[in-house]
Amino acid sequence: MKISVNTEIALTYLTSRKKQTVVASLGVMFGISMFIFMQSLMKGTNDYFEKMSFTNTPHIRLYSENKVADNHMLKSYFNDPSEKILTNPKQLNQSLGLTNPYGIIEQIRRNPEVANTTPQVTGNVLYTSGSVELPGNMAGVQIDEEDKMFDVQSNMVSGNLHDLNRVHNSILIGKGIADKLSLHTGDNITVRSGNGNTLMMRVVGIFSTTVKQIDDTKSYANISAVQSLMGKDRSYVTEIKINLVNYMNASKVARDIETITGYKAEDWIKANEQLKAAFKIRAIILNSVIGVLLLVAGFGIYNILNMTIYEKIKEIAILKAQGFSGSSVTSIFLQQAIYIGVMGGIVGLILGFSLTFMVSKIYIGAGTLKYLPMSFYIPHYIQALCFGIFTTVAAGYFPARKASKVDPVTIIRG
Amino acid sequence: MENLALKASGITKYFHDPVKMQVLKEINMEVKKGEFVSIIGKSGCGKSTLLYILSTMDTDYEGTLEINNVLATGQSLNNLARIRNESIGFVFQFHYLLPDFSCLKNVMIPALRLGKLSYKEAEETAYEKLKMFGVEDQALKKAGKLSGGQQQRVAIARALVNNPAIIMGDEPTGNLDSKNTGIVFDLFKQLSKEYGQTLITVTHDEDFAKRSDRTIVMADGQIINKPM
Ligand SMILES: Nc1ncnc2c1ncn2[C@@H]1O[C@H](COP(=O)(O)OP(=O)(O)OP(=O)(O)O)[C@@H](O)[C@H]1O
Numbered sequence: 001m002k003i004s005v006n007t008e009i010a011l012t013y014l015t016s017r018k019k020q021t022v023v024a025s026l027g028v029m030f031g032i033s034m035f036i037f038m039q040s041l042m043k044g045t046n047d048y049f050e051k052m053s054f055t056n057t058p059h060i061r062l063y064s065e066n067k068v069a070d071n072h073m074l075k076s077y078f079n080d081p082s083e084k085i086l087t088n089p090k091q092l093n094q095s096l097g098l099t100n101p102y103g104i105i106e107q108i109r110r111n112p113e114v115a116n117t118t119p120q121v122t123g124n125v126l127y128t129s130g131s132v133e134l135p136g137n138m139a140g141v142q143i144d145e146e147d148k149m150f151d152v153q154s155n156m157v158s159g160n161l162h163d164l165n166r167v168h169n170s171i172l173i174g175k176g177i178a179d180k181l182s183l184h185t186g187d188n189i190t191v192r193s194g195n196g197n198t199l200m201m202r203v204v205g206i207f208s209t210t211v212k213q214i215d216d217t218k219s220y221a222n223i224s225a226v227q228s229l230m231g232k233d234r235s236y237v238t239e240i241k242i243n244l245v246n247y248m249n250a251s252k253v254a255r256d257i258e259t260i261t262g263y264k265a266e267d268w269i270k271a272n273e274q275l276k277a278a279f280k281i282r283a284i285i286l287n288s289v290i291g292v293l294l295l296v297a298g299f300g301i302y303n304i305l306n307m308t309i310y311e312k313i314k315e316i317a318i319l320k321a322q323g324f325s326g327s328s329v330t331s332i333f334l335q336q337a338i339y340i341g342v343m344g345g346i347v348g349l350i351l352g353f354s355l356t357f358m359v360s361k362i363y364i365g366a367g368t369l370k371y372l373p374m375s376f377y378i379p380h381y382i383q384a385l386c387f388g389i390f391t392t393v394a395a396g397y398f399p400a401r402k403a404s405k406v407d408p409v410t411i412i413r414g
Numbered sequence: 415m416e417n418l419a420l421k422a423s424g425i426t427k428y429f430h431d432p433v434k435m436q437v438l439k440e441i442n443m444e445v446k447k448g449e450f451v452s453i454i455g456k457s458g459c460g461k462s463t464l465l466y467i468l469s470t471m472d473t474d475y476e477g478t479l480e481i482n483n484v485l486a487t488g489q490s491l492n493n494l495a496r497i498r499n500e501s502i503g504f505v506f507q508f509h510y511l512l513p514d515f516s517c518l519k520n521v522m523i524p525a526l527r528l529g530k531l532s533y534k535e536a537e538e539t540a541y542e543k544l545k546m547f548g549v550e551d552q553a554l555k556k557a558g559k560l561s562g563g564q565q566q567r568v569a570i571a572r573a574l575v576n577n578p579a580i581i582m583g584d585e586p587t588g589n590l591d592s593k594n595t596g597i598v599f600d601l602f603k604q605l606s607k608e609y610g611q612t613l614i615t616v617t618h619d620e621d622f623a624k625r626s627d628r629t630i631v632m633a634d635g636q637i638i639n640k641p642m
C-alpha cells in the first residue's frame with residue numbers, strides 16, 4: 001500500500017504521543033456514543049408515545065362536525081352581490097350521526113392507503129351499580145375490528161373480549177369503573193343514556209390502559225346494543241375510525257376523505273398536538289446537550305493539536321526548510337485531527353450501540369411500558385459519524401492553518 | 415551568460431528587533447555550477463543570515479536572488495518550497511533532525527516529498543547516503559538518540575538525498591572530529607568535481623576553507639575580498 005509522506009508523518013506524530021492521542025479520541029468517542037444513546041432514547045420514547053396514542057386514537061377519525069348556519073343559500077337566491085344580508089348565525093340542528101355510514105365505509109376501503117376501517121357509536125352514559133352513579137362514555141364497536149386496530153386484547157385484565165359477541169347486552173368496562181363500582185367479571189351493571197333509556201348489562205371483561213382518564217370512563221359494547229340504548233336505528237354511526245398502511249400519510253389521506261365524504265376527517269397529528277409539542281421540546285433539549293458534548297470533544301482536539309504544534313514548531317520549520325509547502329503542513333495536522341476523529345468515532349459508534357442495547361434491557365415495568373423504549377435506527381449512527389467528523393475537521397482546521405503559516409527562518413534562527 | 419548556480423545582487427537585510435540594524439549590506443556574489451565555495455568570517459558577521467536568504471527560506475530582504483538562472487525573489491512560498499525540495503539541500507548549523515523518526519526516515523522524507531522515487535527506492539537511496547557517512551548502523555534508531563556528531567552526519571546525508579543542484583551548509587562539520595571532517599570534505603569535493611553539484615558552506619575551519627575552490631570572507635555584513 002502506498003501512503004503519502006504527509007500521512008506517514010501524521011501517523012508518526014500520533015503514535016509518538018499515544019497518551020494525548022487516546023485522550024483526544026476519548027473525547028470524540030464520548031460525544032458520539034452519547035449522541036447515539038440520547039437519539040436512540042428519544043426516538044424510542046417518541047415512537048412509544050406515538051404508538052401509545054394509536055392504542056386509543058385511530059390514524060384518522062371521520063365524524064360529523066357541528067355546523068354553523070351561513071347564508072350561502074340566501075345569497076344564491078338573491079343572486080345580487082350588492083344586496084346586504086343580515087343574519088344571526090346559529091348552530092344547525094342536525095343529527096350527530098353520519099348519513100349512509102356503510103356506504104361511506106365501502107368508499108373509504110377502496111383507497112389503497114387504508115388498512116382498516118370500523119364504525120363506532122359513541123354516547124355519554126351514566127354507569128349505575130347499587131346507589132353509586134358514574135358518568136362516562138360508551139363506545140359501540142365491532143369488537144373484532146376494534147381489536148385488530150387497537151389491540152384491545154393486550155389491555156384486558158380479566159374476562160374475554162370476544163364474549164361481547166356471544167353474550168347478549170354485554171359490556172367491557174375500564175378498570176377505574178370496576179374499582180369504583182366494585183364490579184367483577186360476571187356482575188351486572190345498569191347503564192343509562194342521555195335520553196333516559198336504561199339497559200342492564202353483563203360485565204364480560206375489564207381492561208386497563210395506561211391512561212387513567214380512559215380507565216375511569218370508557219366502556220365497550222356491541223354497536224347494536226349502543227344503538228338501541230341511544231334509541232337509534234341500525235344505521236346510526238357517530239364516527240368512522242380509519243387506520244392507514246403508513247400513518248405518516250394521515251394528513252394527506254384525511255384531506256382526500258374529507259373532500260369525498262363531506263364530513264370532518266381528523267388525522268392523529270391534529271388530535272395529538274400536545275404530543276407533537278412534547279416531541280419538539282425533547283428534540284430541543286437533546287440537540288443542546290449533543291451540541292455541548294460535541295463542542296467539548298472539538299475543544300479537546302483543538303487543544304491537543306495546538307499543543308502539538310507548539311511542541312513541534314521546530315520540526316515544522318525543518319519540514320518547510322526541506323521543501324514542504326504550507327498545504328502539506330496543513331494536511332499533516334488536519335490528518336491527525338481526522339484520524340483522532342475517525343478512531344474516536346468508530347469506538348463511539350460501538351459504545352453508543354452497546355449502551356443503547358444495555359439500557360433497552362433495563363426493566364422498568366410502568367404500566368404497559370416494561371422496558372425503556374430504545375430505538376435502533378441506522379441513520380442515527382450515520383448522523384453521529386458525520387457530526388463527529390465535522391467537529392474534528394473544524395477543530396483541526398485552525399491549528400493546522402496556524403502550523404502552515406510557520407516561518408521556518410524565524411524558528412530555526414531561534 | 416555563463417553557467418551560474420546562484421547569483422545574488424545587492425542583498426540587504428535589516429533586523430528590526432530590538433532596534434533597527436543592518437545585518438547585510440549590498441552583498442553581490444556569484445557561484446558557478448560545480449563550484450565549492452566557503453564563507454568565513456567572525457561570529458555574528460551575518461553568515462547564517464546570508465545563507466538563509468540564499469537558500470530561499472528567508473524572503474524578507476532587498477536585492478535579487480537567482481537560482482539556476484531563475485529569479486527566486488518575489489516567487490510564491492509554494493514555488494520556493496518546491497525549489498528547495500528539488501534543488502537545494504541544506505545542513506543547519508544545529509543539525510535539526512526530526513527526533514520522533516528513525517534516521518533512515520529523516521533522510522527519506524525529502525525524497526518522499528519530491529516523489530520521484532518509489533518508497534523502496536527512496537529507502538535504498540537514503541541507506542546509501544547514510545553509508546557514505548558511516549552512520550548506516552544507526553539507520554533504524556530514533557534520530558533523537560544519536561550523538562551530536564552522528565546527528566550532523568545524518569543531517570548531511572539528508573541534504574544530499576535528492577541530489578540537489580546546490581548544497582548549502584551552515585558549519586556542517588562543526589561537531590565532527592578531524593577524521594569525519596576529512597570524510598565530509600572529500601565527499602563534498604567529489605560531489606562538486608564528479609557530479610557537478612554546487613557547494614556553499616559557512617565554516618570556521620580555516621583549513622577546510624583553504625582547501626575549497628574559493629573562499630568568501632565576510633565582515634560586518636559585507637564581503638571584504640572575493641579571492642583570498
Ligand atoms: N532574529 C534576529 N533578530 C535580531 N537580530 C538578529 C537576529 N538573528 C541574528 N541577529 C543578529 O544578526 C547578526 C548576524 O547573525 P548571524 O546568525 O547571521 O551570524 P553568524 O555570522 O552566522 O555568526 P556565527 O558564526 O556565530 O553563527 C548578529 O549580530 C545577530 O545578533
Ligand SMILES: [Mg+2]
Binds near residue numbers: 461462463507584
Ligand atoms: Mg551562524
